[in-house]
Amino acid sequence: MRSPNDLELVHLTKRYGTTTAVKDINHIFPPASYVCLLGPSGCGKSTTLRMIAGHESVSSGSILLEGQDISSLAPARRGTAMMFQSYALFPHLSVRDNVSFSLKMKGVDKATRHAKAMSLLELVAMAHLADRLPAQLSGGQQQRVALARALITEPRVLLLDEPLSALDPFLRIRMRAELKRLQRELAITFIHVTHGQDEALALADEVVVMNNAVIEQAGPPRQVWGAPRTEFVARFMGGHNVLTVGDGRYAIRSDEVRIGATDGLSATATGVEYQGDRVAVTARTVRDEEVVALVPEADFFAHPITPGETLGLSWNPASQHRLES
Amino acid sequence: MSFLKSETARAWALASPLVLVLLAFLVLPIIWILVLSFWRATEFAMVPDFSFENYAYLFGSTVTWQVFLSTFRYALITWVLTLLIGFTVAYYLAFHIRSSTVQMALFLLCTVPFLTSNIIRMISWIPFLGRNGLANQALLSMGVIDQPLEWLLYSDFSVILAFVHLNTLFMITPIFNTMMRIDRSLIEAARDQGAGGWQILTNVIIPLSKPGIMIGTIFVLALVMGDFVTVRFMSGSQRSNVGRLISNDVGLLQYPSAAATSIVLLCTVLILIGLLMRFVNIRKEL
Numbered sequence: 001m002r003s004p005n006d007l008e009l010v011h012l013t014k015r016y017g018t019t020t021a022v023k024d025i026n027h028i029f030p031p032a033s034y035v036c037l038l039g040p041s042g043c044g045k046s047t048t049l050r051m052i053a054g055h056e057s058v059s060s061g062s063i064l065l066e067g068q069d070i071s072s073l074a075p076a077r078r079g080t081a082m083m084f085q086s087y088a089l090f091p092h093l094s095v096r097d098n099v100s101f102s103l104k105m106k107g108v109d110k111a112t113r114h115a116k117a118m119s120l121l122e123l124v125a126m127a128h129l130a131d132r133l134p135a136q137l138s139g140g141q142q143q144r145v146a147l148a149r150a151l152i153t154e155p156r157v158l159l160l161d162e163p164l165s166a167l168d169p170f171l172r173i174r175m176r177a178e179l180k181r182l183q184r185e186l187a188i189t190f191i192h193v194t195h196g197q198d199e200a201l202a203l204a205d206e207v208v209v210m211n212n213a214v215i216e217q218a219g220p221p222r223q224v225w226g227a228p229r230t231e232f233v234a235r236f237m238g239g240h241n242v243l244t245v246g247d248g249r250y251a252i253r254s255d256e257v258r259i260g261a262t263d264g265l266s267a268t269a270t271g272v273e274y275q276g277d278r279v280a281v282t283a284r285t286v287r288d289e290e291v292v293a294l295v296p297e298a299d300f301f302a303h304p305i306t307p308g309e310t311l312g313l314s315w316n317p318a319s320q321h322r323l324e325s
Numbered sequence: 326m327s328f329l330k331s332e333t334a335r336a337w338a339l340a341s342p343l344v345l346v347l348l349a350f351l352v353l354p355i356i357w358i359l360v361l362s363f364w365r366a367t368e369f370a371m372v373p374d375f376s377f378e379n380y381a382y383l384f385g386s387t388v389t390w391q392v393f394l395s396t397f398r399y400a401l402i403t404w405v406l407t408l409l410i411g412f413t414v415a416y417y418l419a420f421h422i423r424s425s426t427v428q429m430a431l432f433l434l435c436t437v438p439f440l441t442s443n444i445i446r447m448i449s450w451i452p453f454l455g456r457n458g459l460a461n462q463a464l465l466s467m468g469v470i471d472q473p474l475e476w477l478l479y480s481d482f483s484v485i486l487a488f489v490h491l492n493t494l495f496m497i498t499p500i501f502n503t504m505m506r507i508d509r510s511l512i513e514a515a516r517d518q519g520a521g522g523w524q525i526l527t528n529v530i531i532p533l534s535k536p537g538i539m540i541g542t543i544f545v546l547a548l549v550m551g552d553f554v555t556v557r558f559m560s561g562s563q564r565s566n567v568g569r570l571i572s573n574d575v576g577l578l579q580y581p582s583a584a585a586t587s588i589v590l591l592c593t594v595l596i597l598i599g600l601l602m603r604f605v606n607i608r609k610e611l
Contacts, residue, residue, distance in 0.1 A: 076519030088514035092532045102518035
């Protein structure tokens with residue numbers, strides 16, 4: 001699936017003294033795709049993004065964009081643009097001047113750069129606030145401005161460093177839909193760093209799960225969630241139980257676990273959590289492993305369970321999925 | 326309503342110690358100077374009056390205008406030099422020193438000269454700059470000059486040198502403080518947007534350091550405009566500024582005249598600072 005317009009990481013490594021933040025990662029980002037780099041804090045996802053952007057030097061390996069090694073170019077010459085976590089809008093400049101900043105640096109005359117800035121502000125529906133200062137905008141509005149400012153450089157790859165983390169949950173869901181729409185309209189690659197798996201699943205064409213400086217698993221969201229390769233991925237993506245069956249470790253989706261009276265794996269209920277459309281029943285097995293079963297609301301209330309009760313857990317063997325150790 | 330009343334009373338009670346101190350030691354003396362400036366003086370006594378004699382004499386004399394002009398000149402040159410040095414030092418400390426320990430150590434190093442008195446720091450220049458001082462001897466022995474330089478000491482040069490030496494820290498501190506508050510991701514964002522080092526300086530760092538520059542400017546202007554000791558020592562009493570005018574009057578017991586000059590100086594400095602405040606809003610910085 002190679003194309004001449006790929007962004008490619010080749011043996012990319014970042015070392016700080018004796019610690020390795022990113023360890024020999026290889027990955028190909030196809031053009032015009034929405035990719036989420038997902039992982040817990042300190043896993044190397046932000047460092048990877050900052051290396052692609054050019055704000056962090058590469059210890060070894062290279063970054064290729066459209067066949068050209070960009071790893072030693074200045075950030076603005078790479079064909080990438082970055083949207084910062086705190087948006088990093090210039091507090092002393094109006095929205096219009098913030099967006100046209102890169103054109104001013106290039107020496108584009110005022111009328112041209114302001115016209116261009118206004119067209120990008122239209123794109124993010126912020127043209128009516130062009131004269132405001134960043135401090136006079138809400139978080140969501142600031143984010144749109146930051147987006148416009150990054151896009152005015154006409155990047156082939158847009159890098160987003162936890163772009164939604166500063167927003168409240170309601171706005172987060174709205175903005176992520178908007179990010180997705182923009183990516184589709186502009187048909188450029190978005191690389192979006194996040195530690196929220198729901199965000200990654202909702203947005204990404206491809207999810208890249210990182211842990212301990214390496215890529216743990218990469219693939220379409222449905223594949224990564226449905227078939228986690230390792231225990232880390234299964235636990236991090238959520239919705240799975242990791243159990244020892246026979247000689248191996250297996251992932252079993254929580255919504256596949258059935259609760260019976262006696263038959264199946266014996267366990268003791270330890271908690272019941274009502275979640276609206278379903279109920280999460282937590283139980284501890286005889287091997288002292290924790291299992292979460294998601295029971296549809298109606299089924300649960302037909303046969304309620306109280307903590308302390310002994311349960312029999314079962315699932316379709318076809319739905320259990322072997323993990324690499 | 327009684328709640329509101331007690332709140333107000335509490336607020337006043339809390340503020341009153343500072344209000345009293347300021348009233349007693351700032352407002353009252355200034356009012357007293359203002360009153361005094363309208364009195365008349367003979368060779369032997371001060372006569373309570375409401376006369377504009379002192380002001381008329383002050384504004385009528387060409388000496389006053391010359392002295393005010395030279396005071397402005399000292400202030401302007403000192404301001405330019407302290408700003409250039411102060412900004413450069415603050416920039417270096419804030420953006421080039423990575424480790425915060427080294428940063429703090431170097432900043433404290435800047436304050437070390439302030440552990441000695443102003444006068445001592447000033448006077449210590451005299452043996453260095455004098456006719457047979459270290460500077461002249463070194464230049465002579467290197468063959469750069471064959472006559473000792475006369476303008477090193479007791480000149481505008483030595484006055485401004487001392488002013489810059491004494492006041493640069495008042496520029497460094499506020500500028501360093503505002504620079505430390507600049508979000509580093511702004512610098513990265515500017516670089517991401519294609520700004521070079523110089524463009525980052527002029528488009529991001531200088532505009533965002535303005536409040537610090539303004540506070541430093543107010544310090545330096547106020548200190549230089551109000552000074553009389555530096556000018557007296559470093560010019561060997563050959564140059565004058567408004568401060569010396571006042572101190573001479575005081576020496577001659579011409580208090581009403583000194584008071585009038587003080588009031589004019591005070592107003593001048595206040596107008597100057599008022600004008601500066603129109604350019605930059607420092608309130609949010611304090």
